[in-house]
Amino acid sequence: MPLESVIRKEGSVTFVALRGKVTLGEGSEAVRTVVEQLAIEGCHQIVLNLSGVPFIDSAGLGALALGYTRLKKAGGLLKLAEAPPRVQDALEMTRLTRLFPVYTSERDAASSFADIV
């Protein structure tokens, strides 16, 4: 199943809902492209909703880390929300949660940007 992404904007925050596996090849490439494209377009506050992601592999985790560093370099921030347990476990194991904490809802993730501001 190819990865699908639905993008919507609410104020300064861009929500990207991912649906499908984030794995080596199309999946990880799609994540990377979406984040890089949004950064180019000037969207600097991005929330990735992972509720539709059943599985993520090391290439997918790499794509998230890469997206995070690229966005950070552009002056933006990447946050994750609603990760299923399997994905949450992978993020914790690789200590990526220290870079971008995972929020239980999109709302919480969006409001964390306000805290920073």
Next chain:
Amino acid sequence: MARKRAIAESSNVMPMAAFVIAIAVLYFARQILIPFALALLCAFLLSPAVKRLESWHIPRIAAILLVMIAASGAIAGLGWVVTDQLVQIVNDLPEYRENIDHKMAAIRAPGSLSKLAKNVQDLGTELTGPPAPPTQPTAAVSRKLVRGSRAATPQPLDANGPLKVEVVEPQPDALHSLRNFVGPLLGPLETAGIVIVFTLFMLIDREDLRNRLLSLIGQRQLHRTTKALDDAAQRVSRFLLMQFLVNTAFGALVALGLYFIGVQSFILWGVMALFLRFLPYVGVTVAGLLPFILALATTEGWRSPVLVLALFLALELVTGNLVEPLVYGANTGLSSLAILAAVVFWTAIWGPAGLILSTPLTVCLSVLGRYSPHLQFLDVLLGQEPGLSRDALFYQRLLALDHHEALVLAENFLKDNSLITLYDQVILGALAMAEQDRHTGQMDPRREEFVVQSIREIVTELAETDPARKKGRGVLALPAAPVERKESRVFCFTAYDAADEIASSMIAQVAERAGFPALAFPFVDSPVELIEGLAPQPGDMVCISSIPPLALTHARRMAEQIREAFPEIPLVIGLWCYPTTSSRTLLALQQTTNSTVVTSLTAALAQFSAVPVAQ
């Protein structure tokens, strides 16, 4: 140019000439070689028993004599029993004369068979032309000639007609009878005598023979020759044991079947089937023919003879097509086709002895091919291993745009091997071949894309399987291995292109399964920035993946960047499938980048485990 061509042509002609000479020598020297080869086989068979007796502190000569006497006694005893039974059956045959006559009459009677034969004959006559006009009745000239007498009296009936001649042999005297009986036996007896003497000396001087063979080949080849001798001995012994077991089972089933059919002397036929089956293809025919004739003679009706034929046919079909290819192929290392071809070849040049010796001799040839680079073609032609290595086969399937078979190959390999072995021995090799072809411009873009995409899909599919799942039927199921979670993370970087990226994912996968949290990245211009973003802790490691042919250049560039920014971080450079013969180059790379260079995932994983755990 012409000289080069001449050299190339001569290099093609040489092996062919050697092959023809070898066959000629085997054929013309068969009088010497056959007894020698048979003695070698006997020595193989008897040597375990001799060694056992020697281990009980019985002197070698005594042990050999004991074993040979026991073996000869067993053969003679068995021969005696078989002959006795056969004589009894032959003596009883007159009692069944009426039965046999009845069956022969049934065959000759104008039944459906004879009608069919007549119809075929008529059809043939019509097809070949009009019937010839009836000829004038020719009067035969009958002339009786009696050898040794001049009393031949020609009786011409017609001067133009042919003479009918009947040669009547004189009654043989006692001396002639003896000569007729012993004459045909002299040849085999002479061969048997030579075989016994050869066997005796081979058993007595077996170490001496081995040492002479080793010194003949040369002390430089000591390791290879020793391995070849061990391998040949092991495979021939296994083959003989397996053949004995299969034939014993065959003989037992024959005896059981004949018992239920109601054929007399069923144990005799079972034993004969056991021994005759050592003669490939011919033996079983003879073994089946004898009880068939007996059933024909002794039983009323056709039921029993037909059942005997059906029994042998069914048993031979199952044994020959199912049991033997599995058992012999697996134990001799020969392909089933090679065994069949060997039977034809050796029988053609050595006759019945070649039939007996065909498989052991072919095993020895295959071993010779395995350990001698010049004769490698023998192992490829005769051996059980497929001509192509697994990685080449996998790559070839992808080149043929056959993703399904490539996946099946990977699945089958995983049934007996771990994921890391699959990656090391199959997929990385295939990737390296694809890269080689791509860089030399031999691969068209469509195939290039297909190969990369297919391998990527297979690797992705493997990543999703649960490593805790036991070996089973599931697609790409993996062996269970409870692993301890490690703190050290592995950052897997791609040196340059798509093939490197797939390799990077592979090492991340195997690291993950070994308990290391791993992240795999595509090619990035600034790996340093990425590592900084990940806030590396002591114990975290970096692994750069690169696949030949341009592995070294790309890997070095990235390694130098990382090393400059992170002088302390453990750095492993994976030049996957890189020729290990270039050890000097690898050593130079290690020194300039203060890293560890590895060429297999197994070695990389060992390196990760060697890095001290973060406190």
